[in-house]
Amino acid sequence: MIRVDRGAEPHELPEIRRNERDRFRVVFASRGFDRDALGTRYTEVKEILWRSQRFKCCYCEKLCEVAGNDLEHYRPASLYWWLAWTWENLLLACPNCNRWAKNDEFPLVDETARLRPEEDAPRSEQPQLVDPAAEDPLDAIQFVLDAASGRWLPRPRGASVRGAETIRVLSLDRQALLELFQRHVSQYVMPEVEHLRELMRIGNEQAVRDAWNRWVPRVLQRTAYYAALTYDVLEHYFPDGERQRWGLALPRP
Ligand SMILES: [Zn+2]
Structure with missing residues (x-):
């Protein structure tokens, strides 16, 4: 998960909000929450979110x-x-994060x-x-290489409780x-990591x-693709001290 910048509110949304709230308030008073009665007018902003999230699910x-x-x-x-x-x-999320995992949970x-x-x-x-549009998810979640399985697993960064809860709620x-x-x-990260390692072994600083x-x-x-994961893989194979020695910057996504 990386930070999302959804940009300014679309100009049509305030009016939609006013009208839809008034309409739904009546529905809610008579029969409680009814998902089908939410309507679909708010989905008009879906494409704007999709573009601002660079075509990616906001969570995974x-x-x-x-x-x-x-939406x-x-x-x-x-x-x-x-x-x-x-x-x-x-936000825009894939059904696996939104419906299958998170659903109505909001601890x-x-x-x-x-x-x-x-x-x-x-x-x-x-x-x-974690709200990817309001904070940097990298502060709460870290990808860690699990030695036993050889897999990269999302884990709470620095024992972050919110990181643990976010991983759990979103599966x-x-x-x-x-x-x-x-x-x-x-497929995409290790070949380049190995290439860089080889250049370091040769000792060609400029290369x-x-x-x-x-x-x-x-x-x-x-x-x-999976920029937060790539960030932590690079952090793992090229830790801070080594990056400093070679003059390499690791910007957060
Ligand atoms: Zn997702």
């Missing part, structure tokens, strides 16, 4: 198309219906601080789920995703820097 970083993927409510609509049309609450540090209906977020709410360590991570590392500067910024840009 899988490349996806607009159609067939979900995600960071605060689930089932618990926070009045935020269903709020720009700061909208808080203190459950008694949960917003009451129609209160604006966040007040004193402290979500346990970021689900089997199929681990296989995609593994394929990414072995090391040239190869690094040609490749690393490209694979750590936000459009790149």
Whole structure:
């Protein structure tokens, strides 16, 4: 998961929000939360989110198309219906993260601080789920090479409780995703890592820097496949002290 910059609110959204809230308030008063009654007008902003997220799921970083993927409510609509049309609450997620894993879960540090209906977020709410549009997920989640299995696993960074909760709620360590991570590392990252290692062994400083500067910024840009994973793989094979020795920068995605 990497930071998402969703940009400015689309100009049509405030009016949609006003109208839809008024309409849904009546529905909610009569029969409680009804997902089908949420309507689809807020999906007009889906493509904008898709582009701003560089065509990737906001949580697992899988490349996806607009159609067939979900407009995600960071605060689930089932618990926070009045935020269903709020720009700061909208993201684009794949169905595996959104529906299969997260669903209606939204754990808080203190459950008694949960917003009451129609209160604006966040007040004193402290979500346990990392919000990629409001913070840098790299602070909470780290990919670690598991020596026993040889696999790269998402783990809480520095024993971050929010990192652990986010991995759990989104099932970021689900089997199929681990296989995609593994394929990414072995196919796209390790060949370059080995090439750089070889250049370092030869000791050609200029060649090391040239190869690094040609490749690393490209694979750590936000459009790149699994940029957070690539970042931690590079951090693992080229730790800070070594990067300093060779004059290599490791920018966060
Ligand atoms: Zn996903």
